[in-house]
Amino acid sequence: DLGVLHAVAAAVAVTEGAAARDQVDWSALHAEEAGLLGEEPFEGLRASLHHALGGLGDTDAADRCWAQARASYAAGHVATAEAASAATWRLRGGAFPRLIHLVGPSGSGKSTFAAGLSGIDARVSLDDLRSARGSRADQRANAEVLREGLRRLDSALAAGPATVVWDATSLGGHQRSLVHAVAHRRDALITHVVVAATGDELTRRNAGRTHPVPPEVLEGQLRRFDPPYPGQAHRTWYVGEGGTVDDVDGTLDGGEW
Structure with missing residues (x-):
C-alpha cells in the first residue's frame, strides 16, 4: 500500500x-x-487480464502472463490495462520451461516438498552433485559443483517446456541471481518456493536427518538467510512448517491455492 x-x-x-x-x-x-495510491493499485490490471484470458486452463501460463503484464506496466512500456493484456499473447500457450527454485536453510523441508510435486521433469541438487564426487558434506569444490549444477539446469530448461527443480539452500540474493540468469536466458517461468521454519524447528529436524549438518553450520545459515522479496521471481510460494503452501504472491488468482 x-x-x-x-x-x-x-x-x-x-x-x-x-x-x-x-x-x-x-x-x-x-x-x-500513476494511480498507485489505492490499497490495491493493480486490481484493475488483474481484472482486465482475467477477462482477456477467459477460460485459460493452464495456471502456469496465466501466472506468467500476469508477471509479464506487471513488468510491462511497471517499466512504462504500456500505460493501460488493455495494452498490458495484449503484451502477454506469446505466453498464453504455455510453451516455455518452468523453474521451481527452492529457498531455505538445511532441513527446512525443501526436498520433501519438491518430492510431492507432480510433473517434474528434472531435478538439480547440489548435495547430490557433491555426493557423486565422494561426500555431500565436502564443501571444498563448491565452485565446480555450482558450475556443473548451472550447466545441468541450462540443459534441462533448454529441452523445451520442461519443469525443473533447483534444490539448494539459495540463502542469498547473489546465489539466486546466478540461477535466475540461466532461467531468464531460457525464458523460463521462475517460482520461488520459500520454506519457512523457526530456528528451534530446524534444530529439531536436523537431529533426525539422515545427513545432519553440524549445529554451527546451521546457525551460520540462519544468520546469512536473506529471503527473497515478492517480485524477485515471477511468483512465490510460501511453505509453512506443515509442508504445505500457506501463502502465495504473484499468482493471477490473487492468493487462491
Missing part, C-alpha cells in the same frame, strides 16, 4: 530535513499520477 508507505516516509522525513521531505513529496506525486 503506497499510501501507507508514503505516510510513514513523510513522518520520518520531518526530522531529516527539507531534501528528504522533497523526496517524499516528489515520490508521492508520481505515485498519485
Whole structure:
C-alpha cells in the first residue's frame, strides 16, 4: 500500500530535513499520477487480464502472463490495462520451461516438498552433485559443483517446456541471481518456493536427518538467510512448517491455492 508507505516516509522525513521531505513529496506525486495510491493499485490490471484470458486452463501460463503484464506496466512500456493484456499473447500457450527454485536453510523441508510435486521433469541438487564426487558434506569444490549444477539446469530448461527443480539452500540474493540468469536466458517461468521454519524447528529436524549438518553450520545459515522479496521471481510460494503452501504472491488468482 503506497499510501501507507508514503505516510510513514513523510513522518520520518520531518526530522531529516527539507531534501528528504522533497523526496517524499516528489515520490508521492508520481505515485498519485500513476494511480498507485489505492490499497490495491493493480486490481484493475488483474481484472482486465482475467477477462482477456477467459477460460485459460493452464495456471502456469496465466501466472506468467500476469508477471509479464506487471513488468510491462511497471517499466512504462504500456500505460493501460488493455495494452498490458495484449503484451502477454506469446505466453498464453504455455510453451516455455518452468523453474521451481527452492529457498531455505538445511532441513527446512525443501526436498520433501519438491518430492510431492507432480510433473517434474528434472531435478538439480547440489548435495547430490557433491555426493557423486565422494561426500555431500565436502564443501571444498563448491565452485565446480555450482558450475556443473548451472550447466545441468541450462540443459534441462533448454529441452523445451520442461519443469525443473533447483534444490539448494539459495540463502542469498547473489546465489539466486546466478540461477535466475540461466532461467531468464531460457525464458523460463521462475517460482520461488520459500520454506519457512523457526530456528528451534530446524534444530529439531536436523537431529533426525539422515545427513545432519553440524549445529554451527546451521546457525551460520540462519544468520546469512536473506529471503527473497515478492517480485524477485515471477511468483512465490510460501511453505509453512506443515509442508504445505500457506501463502502465495504473484499468482493471477490473487492468493487462491
